[in-house]
Amino acid sequence: MATHETASAALVKTRDSLDKDQFMSKKSIHAALLVPFLMAATAAMAGPDHGSGSVGEPGKASNVTRTINVDMTDNMRFTPADISVQQGETIRFVVKNSGAVKHELVLGTPAELKEHYAMMLKMPGMEHADDNMVSVAPGKTGEIVWRFTKSGKVDFACLQPGHYDAGMKGLVTVAQRAGQKAEPAKSDGHGSHKH
Numbered sequence: 001m002a003t004h005e006t007a008s009a010a011l012v013k014t015r016d017s018l019d020k021d022q023f024m025s026k027k028s029i030h031a032a033l034l035v036p037f038l039m040a041a042t043a044a045m046a047g048p049d050h051g052s053g054s055v056g057e058p059g060k061a062s063n064v065t066r067t068i069n070v071d072m073t074d075n076m077r078f079t080p081a082d083i084s085v086q087q088g089e090t091i092r093f094v095v096k097n098s099g100a101v102k103h104e105l106v107l108g109t110p111a112e113l114k115e116h117y118a119m120m121l122k123m124p125g126m127e128h129a130d131d132n133m134v135s136v137a138p139g140k141t142g143e144i145v146w147r148f149t150k151s152g153k154v155d156f157a158c159l160q161p162g163h164y165d166a167g168m169k170g171l172v173t174v175a176q177r178a179g180q181k182a183e184p185a186k187s188d189g190h191g192s193h194k195h
């Protein structure tokens, strides 16, 4: 009967490990469900996506091609409010707050800025920080290093409550680089030559 016993033991063992497997897979399912939930929660806490891809990308300090000084005042104005750059340029914005209240410079599409501003109105005093923006205390200077990857217009604004409504906004015009297509990443270059 040794064979039978062994077989039973094996059967028990198999069922045991099956239970364990089932338990493990349940755990895995929980983990799998939890991850997107956590990601959604994190995204919600982080607020609207700044969509850095649509207006450019964080720049590297070592790639800075030009420094542009921007002044912010309690008149709710940026000086200059109209800035011209070349596609592909990495700009260091040195942003000075000459006012007596906090101001900030946030780069984004009009839709992103409006969405972010609406959130700032709901949560006044909210601290926020990202690569595409800088909040500057009165009398202080801050910096943004940003690479403008696409030609077109990139808006910027101060999203402190009331400031955007008062007209504290500006525009970066990104000129298309000569010989560069609007979407260079999508071209493999095979259209222009024969094999």
Ligand SMILES: [Cu+2]
Binding pocket: 076, 102, 103, 104, 158, 159, 160, 163, 168
């Ligand atoms: Cu402001």
